[in-house]
Amino acid sequence: MNKNHSPFVFRSGLIVVAAACLTLASAFAVAQENTNPVLTPQEDRITDRAIHRDHGIYRDTQQRIKTLNDGGRRVADYHLSKAQCWLDVSFHEYSRNDRGGFPQAALEESQRILTSLEEKKDPGWETPLVNGAEKLRPDLWERYDALKKHAGFQCATQQTACAEVELVHAGNEIHDAGWRHAKPYVQIAEDLTGAAEQAAEKCAPPPAPPVAAPVKLTLSADALFRFDKSTEQDLLVKGREELDEMAEKLRTGFPNVKRLSVIGHTDRLGGKAYNQKLSESRANTVKAYLEQRGVRVPITAEGRGLTEQVKACEGVSPRKALIDCLQPNRRVEVIVHEDAQP
Structure with a gap:
């Protein structure tokens, strides 16, 4: 036998080829299942195939956000930001193996907003308490309403959208796991709210076109x-x-x-x-x-x-x-x- 071609190298090559074939087959199966954008129930997430399928749903939803941005909608657009934040909190809780319905509910809200934007419809400005989340901090919700009426809101859209989503995230955690689990997300909402208000105050309104005296x-x-x-x-x-x-x-x-x-x-x-x-x-x-x-x-x-x-x-x-x-x-x-x- 040629000393430069050991049996180990040959067998390793077969293993690599076989693994590649399995990966392609698995990817095809995942792609077929991703036509249904519903996450696998938590108790069934026990196989790589199920997890890969769910990750494919997240990738597909993220691609929809990118496509809207490529089409000219700003990253900091209020509605596109909110769709991104719903997607982020959904994936965050999915990765933590959340046993409730929050990952699916948050994902659906992201997809609802994206569908409206794709169809050139108004997704609305309300933030639903998905999955039966408790409505925490009424004072913060009042501040969000004020921000949306502020002359400088165009500079605070992203922080406002994500603050609202994080507060719903906290409201879901408190009824699932108590205040200790909700507190970090309340803190995120507070920080984002303060940043949004500062950005709105610093935002100079667009200059009015100069008008000559008649x-x-x-x-x-x-x-x-x-x-x-x-x-x-x-x-x-x-x-x-x-x-x-x-x-x-x-x-x-x-x-x-x-x-x-x-x-x-x-x-x-x-x-x-x-x-x-x-x-x-x-x-x-x-x-x-x-x-x-x-x-x-x-x-x-x-x-x-x-x-x-x-x-x-x-x-x-x-x-x-x-x-x-x-x-x-x-x-x-x-x-x-x-x-x-x-």
Whole structure:
């Protein structure tokens, strides 16, 4: 026999090949059984095959979390965090050979959340007391409710979700094994709650986009329209010139213009309803004229009639003097709303 090939080496090779074949067969059997995501009852976890099967369920559930994260859902997302924490406490108790129903109940809650997320549904914001867990520390649950309403909650989602799960974990332990077993998980919940509150307080709200102060451009209605008129055919030559200049200014002098508001006003002479209609008609005429001259931003038009007088002219007479005095009230305002400069 060749001295470089001993019988031991040959037999060892057979053993390795045989073990590999058994492993593949076992893996196939476990994969077949994992189509049913229910853990093996504790009293039946006495074979490697049963344990491998259960571990496969945990791996499959973990993969679902990873897939959601790969699809763009943040690791710190409240619901994804809660699904992860339910999975973690389930596996923790499974590994400790928990004899109750908590590992299965926690696993099912993780899977319920994941199914909702996968189907693009809201999993809800309540944390159920699975497996008949006792509701411990009402003060902590009140703090979780407050955190969810906090302006900085987006920075505390992960700690809040896991604190809630750990408190349910503790509530399960206390009715199964007493306070000594529940205390470590209450401590974890307390620590996570404090960390969540600190994170929320330090979390700066997203900055509001800067908004520039509106610019008001005022045109005299007497310069725009013939007396008591409002249509485009009633525009005076000077009024057309002023509107042409305004259109050019809006196109070139306001590069960040976002929208325009055109507001018509009248003086206090005449009836309220009549003045309201006149002011609306003049505002709409100016709006249409600007649009025809190439102003492409959104424009709204409204009339305010005689409600916003800028000059009272009390005691002025005769009537012509009063009409002249009230001229500033007869106006059309164009409000320019701009985005602020970066």
